[in-house]
Amino acid sequence: MQIGLLGTVRGMSSAIRPELRADLPAGTILSAWPSRIGVFPSTPVERAMQDIGHMEAGLSAAEAGVDAVVIDSVADYGRDALRAALAIPVVGSGEAGLAAAAVHGRFAIVTVWPRSMNFAAESLLHIHGHAESCLGIRNVGHEDVLGMIADPDGYLSRVNRAEASILDQVVTEIDAAIAEGAEAIMLGCTCMSPMAAKVAVAVSVPVINPLAEAAKRAVVLARNGAAKGVATDRADLVRRMVDAIAGEADENCPVCVVAEAF
Structure with missing residues (x-):
């Protein structure tokens, strides 16, 4: 197949x-x-x-x-x-990831991208009826990362390598979401797929890899x-x-x- x-x-x-x-x-x-x-x-x-x-x-x-x-x-x-x-x-x-996250009850979205890129998840939350189940979107990246994407060692490459500094920030945001009541976390970008397994073992709630x-x-x-x-x-x-x-x-x-x- x-x-x-x-x-x-x-x-x-x-x-x-x-x-x-x-x-x-x-x-x-x-x-x-x-x-x-x-x-x-x-x-x-x-x-x-x-x-x-x-x-x-x-x-x-x-x-x-x-x-x-x-x-x-x-x-x-x-x-x-x-x-x-x-x-x-x-x-x-996006559709598959949100459906999987919603099964667990209240969930949050954690993404490596800045707030200006939240349009994708925000739109789908409303289209698929999950807005009330989502506690919010937590952003690891700041706006300046958008100017550092394409370099050989740019931000996207660092994300794909699951660089420790980025991974730590993702886990920190997840822990904060859990403290607010999140029962599951959806990773907010398919570019986070390579780090999903490492994130999952570092936190106490299910981590949804939308691409998987x-x-x-x-x-x-x-x-x-x-x-x-x-x-x-x-x-x-x-x-x-x-x-x-x-x-x-x-x-x-x-x-x-x-x-x-x-």
Whole structure:
């Protein structure tokens, strides 16, 4: 079975999200399908563009024969359009993560990104009816980290390596959320997936890795469905739209461009 991860950048090594493999059936193949639209989603305009970028990535993945796709972003870019365009299951990491966290009762979201990037989780909390169950979003990063993303040893690389200083800050914020009554924690970005296991053993409540939840859900749905490929005749038009701007400089979006684990 092959699960396509939409938004995950193909890295230098052959391993794609190796931390997910322990929770997936043997033989499950994870493949990366990057969005070719590298705009930073700072306003609704760019977010709509990223919806199209992720939809085009999903169309390519479905045409290549994957059995299901997972949106590798808590923002769930293009989820509704993807579900209309593809015959295969589409699972959003944000949607899956929030559902898993809500099972435990009151929960909090802890993210490595600054408050200005909370739009993704805030929107989904209301869309999926979990706003009253969420105690709030706790931010580890300050606004200045957004200018330090793309360097070889930039902030995103440090997050993917689960650098001790960042890991400690995440645990500190989780402990503070637990003191306020949180019965579970959802990690607020799929880029935190590599550190999820380390965080889980350091705290006293369940830690939800939204990407892992989405991948597990995708496997279940793919097993239960026989449909393959796409369900729209607009794939070529979508691809031509993306082709028009795909060569623009990547703006290193910290939400929709997630580097492969180092």
